[in-house]
Amino acid sequence: MPDSPAALPAIQLKSDRAPGHPWVWSAQVVKPETRLPPGSVVDVLDAKGRFVGRGFWNGHARIALRLLTQHANEIIDANWIAARIDRAVRLRRELLDLDRDTDAWRVVHSEGDGLSGLVVDRYADVLVVEYFAAGMWKFRDAIHAALLTQFPGARIYRFAEAHVQKQESFDCRAEEPPAPVAVHEFGLTFHAAPGAGHKTGFFADQRDNRRRFAQLARGRRVLDLCCNAGGFAVHARAHGAQAAIGVDMDAGILDIARANAQANRVAVDFQQADIFDWLRAAVARGERYDAVVLDPAKLTRDRSKLHDALKKYFAMNRLALDALASGGILLTCSCTGLVTTADFLEMLRRVALNAGRGIQILGVHGAGPDHPVRTDVPESRYLKAVFCRVE
DSSP, X not given: OOSOGGGOOEEEBSSXXXXXXXXXXXXXXXXXXXXXXXXXXXXXXXXXXXXXXEEEEOTTSSEEEEEEESOTTOOOSHHHHHHHHHHHHHIIIIISOGGGTBSEEEEEEGGGGTOTTEEEEEETTEEEEEEOOHHHHHTHHHHHHHHHHHSTTOEEEEEOXXXXXXXXXOOOOOOOOOOOEEEEETTEEEEEOTTSSSTTSOOGGGHHHHHHHHHHTTTSEEEEETOTTTHHHHHHHHTTOSEEEEEESOHHHHHHHXXXXXXXXXXXXXXXXXXHHHHHHHHHTTOOEEEEEEOOOOOOSOGGGXXXXXXXXXXXXXXXXXXXXXXXXXXXEEOOTTSOHHHHHHHHHHHHHHHTOOEEEEEEEOSOTTSOOOTTXXXXXXXXXXXXXXX
C-alpha cells in the first residue's frame, strides 16, 4: 500500500479533459513505459500533465483506470477504505434506517459508494463480499477489517466470478460457503444461501418492489414467472392475494421457494417448467391471472447480443399478456444493465401494439435505495421494474 501520494506512479490520459466517469478505458490512456502490477494505485494526469485523480490501474483490463478520488490530498490506503465503508454503512443505518425493516441489504454498491470494484451484501450475520477489480482485491484485508468493525462477529464470505478474475488478473480462491441463513424482510422470513449458486437465493434489490406488488395484488390470482426463491409470490400471499403460482426452470431454487412459503405459512403452487412452454399451455387451457410478475435473470453481458436480449424480452412479455386478465396488474422487470429504461419501455410499447391491448404504466422503479447510483455512472442503474395495468 502506498505511503504517500508523492510515491505514486502516474498514468497520463490522451485527452486534456477530465473523463467525466470513474472508468477510463485502455484506449483513452498513454501506455506507461514501465509495467505496473494490476491493481496498482496511481495518479492520473491529463494530456497537459495536470492532476485529474487517483485510482486503480490495470493494464490487462478493458477498464484500465478506476478513479477513486479527484482530491490530491487523499491517500488511498486502509484508512481511506475504512472511511468509505463507514460512510456507506451510515447511509443505510442512519438515513435509510434499513435495520427497521430488514436484515438483508446491500452494504457497498461499488461506484455508487465510491468503491469501484467492490460489492458487499449483508444477510443477517453473513457478509458476502464480491470483488470486481484487482485493486480492491489487493485491499481485501483492509476491507474485511473495516467490515468487521461495522458488523462485529459477522461471518465473511468472499468471492469473484471466474470471468472477472481472468479479465482483472487476480486469483480469488473459492472458499467453503457459510451455512444457509434466515433473513427477514417486512416481517417475513426467507432463506439465503451464499455460495450455493443462484447468488444467494434472495435478491435484496427487489425488496421494495415485492411490497409494492403485494399491495396491488391483494385479492387477486397471482402468477410469478421466473420466480426464483418465490419472493413476489410469498409476499403477495402474505398480504392477501387469493392464490399464487410460481414458475421457474430450476428445481433447486424451487426447493428454497417452497421452504420460504412454508416458513411464512402461506400456500404457493411452485412448478418447474420453461416459462414459454408453461404459458403456452396455460393460455391454451384458457387460464387467466389478475396479477403477473415477470422477473427473468440477466439475459446478456455482451453489447453485441443486446438486440437478441430485447427480442427475448418482447417474446416473454407478449406471451405473459395472453395470460393476464383485462384490468390485470403486470410487473415486468429487467436486470440486464445494457438494457436502458428507454429500451425497455420501447419494448413494452411494441408489445402493447402487437397484442392490441392498452398498457398503463403506474410506475417505473429500480433497486432499493441501498443500491445508490452516481449521476456519472448510469450503468449501475441496472434494475428496471415497471408496474402496469393492462386493459
